[in-house]
Amino acid sequence: MGKIIAVHSYKGGTGKTLLSVNLAATFAKHGKKVCLFDLDFRAPSLFTILKIEKAENWLNDYLNGTCGIEKVLLDISDRIQNNGMLFVGLANPSTEAIRDMSSKDRKWEMRALGRLLALRNSLLGEKNFDYLIFDTSPGLQYSSINAIVSADLVLVATTFDRSDVNGTQLMLRELYDLFEKKTEVILNKVFDAPLKSGKDIQAKLNNIYQVPILGIIPCFCDVLKAEGNVIFAQEKTDHPFSKLLNEMANKINNNM
C-alpha cells in the first residue's frame, strides 16, 4: 500500500509548499501515482501556484462531508513527463471559506480526522495511489495535527533561524514523538551551504534534532527569483534544486 507524507514546519516561510509541490512532481516523474493536498486552510496557495483556473469542489467540501474525495481531485498529469500521475486536492481560497475553516469546533475536527484517515482506504487502497502529500499550516493548528496523525512520514521543513530551530526541537519532542511518527528534517534556505561540507552540516543537524536529515537545500537565488511561478522539478529538471528533490524522493522511496 502507498504512503501518506505530511510536510510541516514550526514557522511559516520555511518552504513547505515549495517542497511539497516539487516533491509531488518528482514522485510523479518517477512514474508514481501521487496526490498533493493543500491542508493550509488559513492561507491556501496551491490554487495559485499550480495556476488552476477552476475547481468545482474543494478539500473543504470533503472534510465538511458534502462531497466524496473523487470529486475534489483534479488530474494534472498532463503537466508531467513520463508515465506518472499527479492529482491535487485544493483548499478553498475564498475569504468566506477561510473564515469558516477557522471557526470549526472540536467535534468537526474529530470528524475531519476521520475523513483524512479514510483516505488511506479510499485512495491508497482502492485507487492505488503511491503517495498522498499533505501540505500543512505551520505550527500547532488543528488541520496540521490532523494531517500529522494521518501520516506515515512527517517531513519537517526548517531553517537555521534560531526561533525556528528551537520551535522545531519543541515539536519533535512534544508533537511528533508523542504520536510516534516517523519524522525527518529538511533544512531549507541554507546560506552558507557551499562553504561547508555537507557532512559538517549533517553532523550539526543530527546533534540538534536527533532525527534523520532527509536533505539540506541551499538558498537558491533562482528559486527566489521565480517568485512561485516555476515548478522546478517539472520545468527545470537540471537545476540543482530539482536534483536535490530527486535525491530526497529516492531516499523516501527506498526507506518506505
Next chain:
Amino acid sequence: MASQEIQGKKPVQILEKIRESLEKLNEKMEVMIELQKHGRKDLQPLPDAPLDVMTLLSMPDHLRKTAMTICRLGRATAEETSEQTHRARAVESAYLNQLVTMGYMKKERNGRKAYFYVERETQQEGS
C-alpha cells in the same frame, strides 16, 4: 443465570454461557487493575467527549497509543489492537474499556467478540 433458564439447555451451551460471564468478569477486573496502576485521574467520564487530536495530545502515553491504534484501524477488538501495539491483549482490553468509560470510544458486542470504535457520526459520508 436463572435455574429455569438452565433447565432444558445442553451442557455445552451452559458452559459457553459461563465462559462468556467469566470473560466479562475478567474484563472488569482488568480495568480495575489498570485503574489502580495509573490512578483514577485518567478516568473522568465525559459524555460524548470528542476524540480530537488535542485530546489525543493531552492523554497519558499508554492510552494515547491505544486510542491512536483504534483511530487508525477504525474498529477493532482488543486482540487486533494488541497486535498493533505489541502489548498484551488483557492490557489493551483494560485501556480500551477505560477509553469507553471516559466517553472517547464506543463498544459493541458481536457474539463473543467486543469491538471498539470512535463514533464520528457522519464519518462514512463523503469517504
